[in-house]
Amino acid sequence: MKKLIPLLAVAASAFVLSTAYAEGLQVADAKLGKGVQDRNITEEATTFAVNDKVYLWVKLTGGGSDAVKVNWKVGDSTDTVTLKVGGSPWRTWSSKTAWKAGEWTVTVTDASDQVLKELKFTVQ
Numbered sequence: 001m002k003k004l005i006p007l008l009a010v011a012a013s014a015f016v017l018s019t020a021y022a023e024g025l026q027v028a029d030a031k032l033g034k035g036v037q038d039r040n041i042t043e044e045a046t047t048f049a050v051n052d053k054v055y056l057w058v059k060l061t062g063g064g065s066d067a068v069k070v071n072w073k074v075g076d077s078t079d080t081v082t083l084k085v086g087g088s089p090w091r092t093w094s095s096k097t098a099w100k101a102g103e104w105t106v107t108v109t110d111a112s113d114q115v116l117k118e119l120k121f122t123v124q
Contacts, residue, residue, distance in 0.1 A: 027117035029059040036093045046121045048098050056106050057093040070094040071107045098123040
């Protein structure tokens with residue numbers, strides 16, 4: 001029985017580690033706004049004017065030295081930005097000048113291009 005207890009402890013630890021790893025990189029929170037100050041979004045919004053600078057702020061968990069891609073899309077045009085993830089939790093942001101009126105989509109994906117979060121906003 002004494003040999004079985006340490007073996008069970010090792011098995012339980014391995015299960016916890018594999019479960020945490022399986023969850024992987026996740027977006028815990030994401031917001032759109034008109035700025036970032038003190039690592040937080042300012043003037044949160046979903047409607048912007050043409051030529052406004054739009055900020056996407058994200059809080060990521062489960063990452064280490066990973067990266068995420070932020071895809072800004074309007075119509076047939078897509079711009080992609082890669083952001084470094086240095087730990088967990090990790091806050092970062094991307095910005096884009098809203099150069100065209102219409103319905104925009106910003107998508108956060110992991111290194112495998114799996115969608116982690118998608119937000120929509122309007123530019124008038």
